[in-house]
Amino acid sequence: MASLLYCDNLHGRWHFQEIRAIFLRRYMLQYTALELFLAGRSAIMFAFADTDTVVKVVDHLPRVGVGVKYGLPQSRKASLMLPRQLFKHSDMPQKWQRREISNFDYLMFLNTIAGRTYNDLNQYPIFPWVLANYTSEKLDLSEASNFRDLSKPVGALSETRRKHFQERFSNWEDESIPPFHYGTHYSTQAFTLNWLFRMEPFTTFFLNLQSGKFDHSDRLFHSMAEAWEHCQRDTYDVKELIPELFYLSEMFYNNNNYHLGKRDDGAVVGDVVLPPWASSPEEFVVMHRQALESDLVSCQLNQWIDLIFGYKQRGPEAVRATNVFYYLTYEGTLNLNAIDNPQIRESLEQQILNFGQTPVQLMTDPHPPRHSIMTMSPLIFQPCQDDLCMLMKFISNSAIVHISANTFPQLQQPLVLSISQNLVFGLNRWNNNYIQPSAQPSSLNASINDRTATPNAEYPVTVDPLLAFGNPSQPVPKRHLGDAFDQRLQITSKNFVATVDCRSIIACGYPDYSFRVIDTETATVRQVIYGHGDVVTCLARSETGLFSDCYIASGSLDCTVVLWHFSQVHQAIAGEYNVAGEPPAPRAILTGHDAEITAIYVSAEHGNVISGSKDGTVLMHTTQGDLLRRIVCNDLTLNATVRAPPVSNILMSRDCNIVIFYGTEYIATFTGTGRQLNKPAHKSAEKILCATLSRDGEYIVLGTENGRISIVRLFPLQVLQTFPQTDSATRSIALSSNQRFILGGLESGAIVIFNVDFNKWHFEYKQRYIHR
Template sequence: MNRFLHFITEPFTTYFLNLQSGKFDHSDRLFHSISEAWDHCQRDTHDVKELIPELFYLSEMFYNSNNYDLGKREDGNKVGDVFLPPWAKSPEEFVLIHRQALESDLVSCQLNQWIDLIFGYKQRGPEAVRATNVFYYLTYEGSMNLNAIDNAQVREGLESQILNFGQTPVQLMTDPHPPRHSIMTISPLMFQPCQDDLCMLMKFISNSAIVHISANTYPQLQQPLVLSIAQNLVFGLNRWNSNYIQPTSQNSTLTNSLNDRTQPPQAEYPVTVDPLLAVGNPSQPLSKRHLGDAFDQRLQITWKNFVATVDCRSIIACGYPDYSFRVIETETSTVKQVIYGHGDVVTCLARSETGLFSDCYVASGSLDCTVVLWHFSQHHQAIAGEYNVPGEAPAPRAILTGHDAEITAICVSAEHGNVISGSKDGTILMHTTQGDLLRRIVCNDLTLKGKVRAPPVTNILMSRDCNIVVFYGTEYIATFTGTGRQLNKPAHKSVEKILCATLSRDGEYVVLGTESGRISVVRLFPLQMLYTFPQTDSPTRCVAISSNHRFILGGLESGAIVIFNVDFNKWHYEYKQRYTHR
């Protein structure tokens, strides 16, 4: 399949019209049905094409969103939206399943054969003939020296043909590419189930609610940590044991642990409590582990007030009455920077995805209805200036406007170049990181239920596939594509009040924390409850997932951190059969 398969999506519509002298092709020749295209590829080698990347991520290519008049086929059917296989209820589901198949372990183990055909020894020559992998001569590199053609008309025709019908990639290898080993064989322990949900319960003596957790447990760090921040602004640098191995069975249960706070030696647990927080007077905050000045009394302190760097060297905190947010060194608890960029109290912060030693974006939202985008330098552990030079005053990279109410949630993606912000009146806006407004995202069914406005936006999550999860108030969840199309209609209403949520790294699962003290795992698409861990004794104020995705951490209202064992593989479409008889 070539790039003109999705000619009903710009900019490919323009490309297609240019190729066809300003008109669409004959209706019977247009891309109309997945099953029909598949049948043609099986019967006629002329119809065999490389699958375009959009088939694995761009559901919009199957919609005739602009209502182009594409005519009728000989059988009388009007050409419009693409017909999908019966196993796909929507274009979004087709793209999801298609991508899951592409990224499956089975395909990965056979990827070497595709590499041999496209980039390797089967690309040309006798091996290409044996593999039925020979293409038109103009598609091969070096097959035609255009500069040697004097006739301008002939040269233009050849250039047009090469441009519109593609080229075979450069041959990179002349020997067979080695196959990739299956993850089932190289990492069998990842499929070893744990019999008990509860891993550990860690209680701090202050009894102050844990409002933020950052599980920076990457084994590449010199000292992996679990950063915890309490409502009294005391934070803990709790050591993470990367060598901890989950037992296959445990005698303890959550109920027993909640009733009996005695715990075995710390060596048996993945987290060791910060020594500075293990002893002392709970009524006296530790100066070396305190974030400094009190927050504005109008704000409720939540997980959105804090952002931590990947190595836990710095905490960025907001909510101060002087309209600033601050960068605080965790080792000394000293304020390194005080950043001013808003005309009212800063209500929430967000950080883009980043590597262990890479810079990132930090976005701040405020009561003044604006979002400001900043550049954080990992090397200098500070918000950078305009030229990213040491000693410069912090300077915003973009000021995002458009909201009419205070900002209540932000999501930043450097990978996609997007900033998504939500406000108290339920408005969601998507900007680029350059400051341009892309679109407004609307959940229609919430605004049409006799309400003046939608509930406030309390959380926004975005997967690497650009699927967006929006939480309205404490009850409603809606999912959208990157272009703003709502996936679940109507919005899902939770039976429990949701206080916090986080997304797994692959974007497949959402972990929820509720007011009733439960932590649940939900499949993102479609929104499907998969599992709920045993109930704790107080509301869950924040949640996090360890870097190896084997543990879920929850911060509780009671001032404790609960850690559950989790195995996301048992819900994965490709591996779930391995758990059927266990």
């Protein structure tokens, strides 16, 4: 590349086609870096000599901008936007206010936009201390006294410490250095690594920082209660949290058995000592995350944002808020390129590295508060007169084996895709303007035809016009998937995936060992893909945006899993370079199973593929094809000759909590590192035929052979509600994009739709429901 004559520390190569987003980044407080986000959800940061070089490099890169995932424009100009411009152009603040995204997701967005990156330990993402109780036996998340005051900086929560810092500021006399309250910012190399030093690669980084040895045992992160106490008392220990404390239970284990020494009080440093209200790191993470998402935090989180990213970060408002940091932590205070003396420049660079870096100021006005939960869900405390929303019957009577609820309001035509066992599919129109009536008939025997007698009645789904009338023995050609599947296979939901816009169905099970991409408008086969040595038994699609590419994973009777790249633009499995007309090419071939593949989950966000086979084996690979681990449910594997039941389904939340279904009876949950959460595996009272996860990953929705749909809390596995029983088995299940409707495909050839409001099982409201 003409822009760069040489490159230091080169350690890898990446195709331009892998780039999904480009962010302008600060390095040493100067905008001389770029961070590239790749299709595999990894990110690389490049630091250049000057800003002019950054502009030249961007000119050579693809025009991907920063992507629709961030609610931002896609253009080369967008790649060079400053953080304030990106924040101004994004719709994420409005989504957070409307409670369409979680507090965790919004904080990650703010950190990303403001330049906080996992690639720079001095600019690591910042999260707030939210709790003020790490010593009680029980934690009541509806009690305000258990929470920290988010309107104050963490250094000013204690009145004694606040006065100390204010006196330092008021009595400062050095004319060459502006007065400050705090000498270091929250995110420094030392602070970040002290949270994470029990895990690689942070262990190596920590040892390098400490000249090859662990720090003194009394200074190592040892206890959550002690860490919080220091943050209230010590003038040198002023820090906030990192994201991992809200999702990564492994950071609390000393799994590598490092010799961390003894403290002065004789205590051996090993696993992190947790509060009494948490029986395990997994429970701590769940409750810590619940605290972050609580209404008590939601209603004042905007005030913390003002301190970290907003108008109280700098200037007179920062002084009034006791929120001024050492001057070298702020951008724009120093131009390193203007300093000719190499010794002075090196000294200043070391100070910048050691004192941390204040986030970019994103706004100069107060951040709007989040809407109240009662504004968004005003009926959550009122008993629902009828959970049933509607029952839609198809004339063919063939079981509905697959449902995709592509009901996003951004789509020009939101649809519910249904596929029946006779391979007839329906494109059923979804009505996003539907409002639940105050009262409805309660009988599940009522069909859509019975209800249309009501004048001007509206329903969430309108049956596909091509399937509404006709002869059930003669399928409509424009709604049939074509060739029959291999007779050895039982057709299930796992035989199909659909694109987010329902333009294509990808189907497997054909006797010629292929799977096929089928155009839904014409029902013609757009592409036939061969990649296995036997019949393809199951498919999975990674999470994706409305207009983004995704991974497709295929599993087969030949015991392999193959990973493919699906191009949204071309509506086809892509070749090696994602160019139109190329033959499809696998991105990875995953091996390790000794029996046919029965279930797959693929995540582009986490860069992994989880596959299960008929002999009960579950393997996790990276999307590059490397085997990470085998996930074992010990209580279902009795001995070396008796294996667990076949793996029937695999789900995973964004927090990497994994749900594995063995046969039709057992459910086991695991962390992303394979640690089993529920012991022993939960045995269901009914045979489970299908399942899905809510968007927040807290709830599992199950469909059973007895025609029941139930909602189960993921941690712990607790049944919260079972909807009225239907007249036949539930073969497939889906959730609408707004998470307000559950759609079940029935053996009788009908779709049943239930109303649901997951808010009513929120930990803060369960006491209110008990008394109703």
